[in-house]
Amino acid sequence: MSEKGEDIFSFSNDDSDVNDSLDLNSFSSNATDNERKKRRRKKTGKQRILKIILSLFLVGVITVSLVIGAFLLYAFTMVDGTMDVDLDNLALNFTTTIYTQGENGEWVEYQRLHGTYNRIWVPYDRKDALSGEESYDGIPENLVNAFVAIEDKRFREHDGVDWKRTASAFLNLLKGSKSYGGSTITQQLVKNLTSDDSKEVSRKVREIMRARYLEGHYAKDTIIECYLNTIALGHGVYGVEVASNYYFNKSVNDLTLAECATLAAITKSPSYYAPDKDPESKNSQENKKRRLTVLNEMLSQKYISEKEYEQAKAEEVKIIASKDAMKESEINNYFVEALIVQVTKDLADKYGYTEKQASEMFYKGGYKIYSTVDPKVQTTVDEVFSDSEKYGLKGADGTQLQGAITVMDYEGHVKGLAGGIGQKAVNLGISGFNRATDAVRQPGSTMKPISTYALAIERGLINYSTVVDDKKDEYKVGGKIWSPVNWYRSYKGKTTVKYALEISMNTIPVQLVNELTPQVCFDFLTQKLGITTLNEEDKNLSPLGMGGTNGGITTLESAAAYSVFGNGGKYYKPSMYYYVTDQHDNVLLKVDSKPSVAIGADTATIMNQLLQNVVYGSEGTGKAAAGYVPNMKIYAKTGTSNDVNDLWFVGGSPYYMASCWCGYDKLQKIGNSGIAKTMWGAVMSKIHTGLAPKDFPVSDYAVKRYFCTQSGGLATEGCESKAIGWYKKNNVPKVCKQHEGAVLDAPDAEKKESTETQN
Ligand SMILES: [Zn+2]
Structure with missing residues (x-):
């Protein structure tokens, strides 16, 4: 249409007159030079008329266009004039909202x-x-x-x-x-x-x-x-x-x-x-x-x-x-950071997006995330871990001690999490470093129960009171002879499994790994307990028996693995949400909350009791934690890596499991060897305030017996020293042969234990 318009204008500038303009085709071919000359003399008046007519013509074209336009408008009104957009909620559509479950199970905005x-x-x-x-x-x-x-x-x-x-x-x-x-x-x-x-x-x-x-x-x-x-x-x-x-x-x-x-x-x-x-x-x-x-x-x-x-x-x-x-709209806590990463990753995995696309969708989609966070737990974690004055010890190079904690329930739901010590000043985004989920560090002795003891008990290789020998062993590793050394720099000779774990001997778990084979222990960790951050070099005696790994473990996976000792042996993959919907409430992601059986419920009870000795035993390495959660029992394990570069305290109450790690980002010795335990305790004592006392589940297939601390057998009236041990019903030890007498009765009715507070 515009081209035609231009033609009309260019024509009007030509030497033409009214008559010719009415017969455009004949003009150029028929007109002779003489005729043109004649016409030119009269052109001024004729041009004026021409212009008027052309203007009228143009107005006509415009009018027609407008009429057509109006018609189109009418047509489109009938076809598509509405908009699928809700301006009142537009701000929300650009906003992803995190919810948390209230006390009565209702969802509230977080x-x-x-x-x-x-x-x-x-x-x-x-x-x-x-x-x-x-x-x-x-x-x-x-x-x-x-x-x-x-x-x-x-x-x-x-x-x-x-x-x-x-x-x-x-x-x-x-x-x-x-x-x-x-x-x-x-x-x-x-x-x-x-x-x-x-x-x-x-x-x-x-x-x-x-x-x-x-x-x-x-x-x-x-x-x-x-x-x-x-x-x-x-x-x-x-x-x-x-x-x-x-x-x-x-x-x-x-x-x-x-x-x-x-x-x-x-x-x-x-x-x-x-x-x-x-x-x-x-x-x-x-x-x-x-x-x-x-x-x-x-x-x-x-x-x-x-x-x-x-x-x-x-x-x-x-x-x-x-x-x-560009200001951050809000500084997200470490839980929210980890949640964003998990949801983004799961979106990318499920729908085949790149991480960047998933992240874009995450923020623009107006998603609703039904998260596992417990605001009370998270607030406590934030309070404790933001206190760098108290906990952020300076290392030899002047940098601040770092740390992380993951707190979860016994179904893999993360309730709170911190990925650093000190005030959090920036948002990490999907590629940032959150120590709770990303810091892969040597687990030290926290490795022993999950790599070795649980599996050895599950398989009947040992029981609660099996007599073991803390001695200098020699193993051929990489063509060289290697002997594990205890942290107390000596060997204590014959002792029980209970005591070996209580004081965290190195020799015994190494013997067990050797017997079970590193491959089997490694498979147990990676296939049954969800540890994903170890590598091939960790398939060896020292990494599996003592925790001096090449890869390492995060607090998130550590907490999830240790949960099996507090929930009857079920492994739940840790998660930060239940499900995610888009703005129209269509479910986009849903976490599979079905557990897998990592160990039998009886083994779980036995391990739970063995790890309680770490806290309540007279020589327990976690003794200092005994008072953190009053009115309730806890089970725990301490961990210290080579050269005291990493400190761990992993432990659970009947309510929560928490794994805490401390260390410097750049490896160096930590001055305060109790710091992880202290921080774990600061968090756990606060989040248990006001909670009613509760017991751990006790398996029907686990029984309680007196054992002779010398022979490890069932105690008789003649045994000099006896203690309570926990056994699989089908793997109760034989009666002590060193001391004669009638076998002692079981400490008390086994099944009632779950409703009574034990001594
Ligand atoms: Zn005896």
Whole structure:
């Protein structure tokens, strides 16, 4: 249509007259030079008439176009004028919400996630949408007015479409202009929300109808709020708050008038008008020019006074333009960080996205995450671990001691987690380092129960009181002779399994690994107890028997593995959520909460009792932890890696299992060897406050007997020293042969144990 229009105009400039113009085809071929010369003399008058006729013709074309346009509008109204978008909840649609289960099982909101820094939503008015409190900082009036003044001066009056501008835009189109122009703020919002920016006329018509739809359904304030929070403002920045952070290193409600105008100036073409740090750059110069236009418009539309105008005009706008200045909407705690990573990873795995795509979806999808966090536990963990004064010991190189803890229930649900000592100042995002889930460290002696003892008891290789020999053993490892050394630098000779574990002997578990074979122990750890961070070199006597691994273990996997001793032998893969839905409540992810049997329930009870000795035994290495959880028993294991570079304390009450690690990021000796135990205790004692006493489950297949501490057999009246041991029903030891007499009765009725507090 535009080409035809141009032809008409070019024709009117030619040497033609009215008659010829009525017979265009015959003109060029039939006219002779003489005839032309004659006509030229009369041309002035004829040209005038021609112009009038052509103008009329043009008006006709425009009218027809408008009629066609109107028809198209009508057509599209019938076809597609609605929008599948809920502006009232738009902020939420850009927000992923984490829920936690309340005391009565109801889901309550825990935290909203707005992305690491890609989107920070600021409400239009200064009231918080949820609480209704006035204190919330909203979008300043000057900023709203700057955008309205330059982008859509009749915004407050029109119904989504500025017909005056649209008509002139169509005219421009007819004249061959490439862009439509004339978009109202509402239309621009439609474009931002639909990402529909095809060049077809139908798109424009659809946009108009959708704009009218929005205006019919939402208040102007809602429309401008959504517009300002989703608009592209150059350099990949969306929304006025993020733009304000990025360009000025301040929040949107601290912007000066000139700065408001600077942001409004970008909109027309972000790549062209987005200012740079360098005030002399072309972009900055162009932005400055347009900023003045914005201020002029604001003045002429009476949004600002002459005085304000002059001040803003004179103001030197300092552009920072730095991603570093982009504020985090909120500093996420370590649990939330780990949750984001898990959900993102699971989305990527299940739907075949890249991690980046999954992360993008995560923040934009308006997801609802039904998490396992217990706010009370997490708050306690945060309090304890943020106290670097108390716990962040300085290493030899001056760096601060680090640490991590994972607290979970006995079904693999993570209740709280910390990935560092000290105040958390930045968000980690999906690639950040969260020590609770990412720090793979040598487990030291916390390895022994999970690599060796549990398996040896499960297989009947040993029982609670089996007599073992703490002696110098020699093994051939890598062509060399190697002897495990105890931490107490000596050998104690014949002793029981109970005592070997209580004081954390090294020789005995190494003997057991040797007997079971490293391969079998390694498979048990990796296949039954979910340890994923060991490597091939760990398939050996020292790593498996003493915990001096090449790879290592995280607090998350350590806690999950140790849970089997508190829940009857069931392994639950640790998780931070139950399920995840999209904004329409479609379930996207659901955690399979079915456990696998890692060890028999009887073995679990026996291990639980053996590990209680670590805390309550007279020589237990975890003795200092005995008072942390009053009124309830705990089972635990300490761990110290080579050169005291890593300290561990892993232990559980009938309510919670917690694994705590401490160490420096760069390996060095830790000055306080009790620090992991202390931090574990600080967390556990607080989270058990007010909880009713409870017992561990006791297997029906485990029995309690007196054993002779010398022979390890069932104690008789003649035995000099006896203690209580726990056994598989089908693997009770034989009667002591060293001391004669009648076999002692069982300590008390076994099954009642689960409801009584043991001594
Ligand atoms: Zn005896």
